[in-house]
Amino acid sequence: MASGRFVDVDAELAWQHAQAAQRRGGRIAAVREAAAIAAYKAGHFREALSELRTVRRMTGDDSYLPLMADCERGLGRPERALDLASSREAAGLNTEAKVEMLIVAAGARHDLGQHEAAVVSLQVPQLRTNSRASWRARLWYAYADALISVGREADAREWLVRAAEADTDGETDASERLDELDGIVFDEEFDDDVAAVDDESDDDESDDDESDDDESDDDESDDDESDDEPTSEG
Numbered sequence: 081m082a083s084g085r086f087v088d089v090d091a092e093l094a095w096q097h098a099q100a101a102q103r104r105g106g107r108i109a110a111v112r113e114a115a116a117i118a119a120y121k122a123g124h125f126r127e128a129l130s131e132l133r134t135v136r137r138m139t140g141d142d143s144y145l146p147l148m149a150d151c152e153r154g155l156g157r158p159e160r161a162l163d164l165a166s167s168r169e170a171a172g173l174n175t176e177a178k179v180e181m182l183i184v185a186a187g188a189r190h191d192l193g194q195h196e197a198a199v200v201s202l203q204v205p206q207l208r209t210n211s212r213a214s215w216r217a218r219l220w221y222a223y224a225d226a227l228i229s230v231g232r233e234a235d236a237r238e239w240l241v242r243a244a245e246a247d248t249d250g251e252t253d254a255s256e257r258l259d260e261l262d263g264i265v266f267d268e269e270f271d272d273d274v275a276a277v278d279d280e281s282d283d284d285e286s287d288d289d290e291s292d293d294d295e296s297d298d299d300e301s302d303d304d305e306s307d308d309e310p311t312s313e314g
Contacts, residue, residue: 091118091121091122091123092122094118094121094122097118098111098114098115098117098118098119099115101114101115102115109135109138109139112131112134112135112138113131113135115127115131116128116131116132116134116135116144116147117147119131120132120147120150120151123154125151125152125154125155126151126155128147128151128154129148129151129152129155132144132147132148132151133148136148142169142170142172142173142177143173143174143177145164145167145169145170145173145177145181146173146177146180146181146183146184147180148164149161149162149164149165149181149184149185149188150184150187152164152188153184153187153188153191158187158188158189158191158192159188159192161184161185161187161188162185162188162189164181165181165182165184165185165188175206175213175215176213176214176215178206179206179215179218179219180215180218182201182202182204182206182219182222183202183218183219183222185201186198186201186202186222186226187222189201190226190229195226195229195230196230198226198229199223199226199227199229199230199232202219202222202223202226203223206219207219207220207223212246214249214251216246217242217243217246217247217248217251217252217254218243218251218252220239220240220242220243220246220254221239221240221243221247221252221254221257223239224236224237224238224239224240224243224254224257225257227239228261233261236261237258237261237262240254240257240258240261241258244258
């Protein structure tokens with residue numbers, strides 16, 4: 081499907097391709113799922129939520145619930161996200177989906193200004209996991225973020241280090257957040273200024289080279305004129 085090739089490069093283009101595919105194969109669950117994910121990544125949360133509900137009805141798969149809850153957050157409805165997180169269906173999710181729902185629910189509590197509650201909600205057994213599952217980096221990152229929100233930067237640093245080490249796929253910006261926490265700031269404007277100075281230096285060198293060439297040409301011209309002058313014989 082064309083949308084899959086663009087979803088991590090150009091989310092809006094992926095959404096347009098997914099819509100075209102949906103018009104041709106709207107009764108196919110995989111097509112509707114691709115449309116839902118493309119809409120979600122492009123920030124079209126209303127359309128994403130509608131598609132996710134449709135796919136869930138078609139497949140009976142509750143693993144879409146965390147994404148549906150995050151769409152509710154995107155629509156400014158954190159209370160509905162928490163309702164989904166506490167639903168009977170959510171209780172039956174597998175470990176990965178449960179962790180994703182925990183992260184979304186913590187985000188919803190942040191949206192409501194319940195920062196301490198967000199910290200407590202993430203203090204689950206999975207936080208101390210020995211598993212090498214991909215969800216651990218996202219859970220550790222979310223917990224670090226929650227700790228920062230309540231002013232516990234020293235504790236947050238420990239979890240950001242863990243998240244950065246575990247995040248081999250670059251799903252979070254844990255390394256960048258860790259640098260910020262340590263006071264390391266990469267100033268893009270400074271980099272631009274340095275590049276501009278380098279360009280000016282190159283231009284000056286080029287001007288100097290041209291000036292040297294001009295002077296050399298003038299000297300050669302004077303020599304030629306001197307050779308052309310007649311000599312007097314005594």
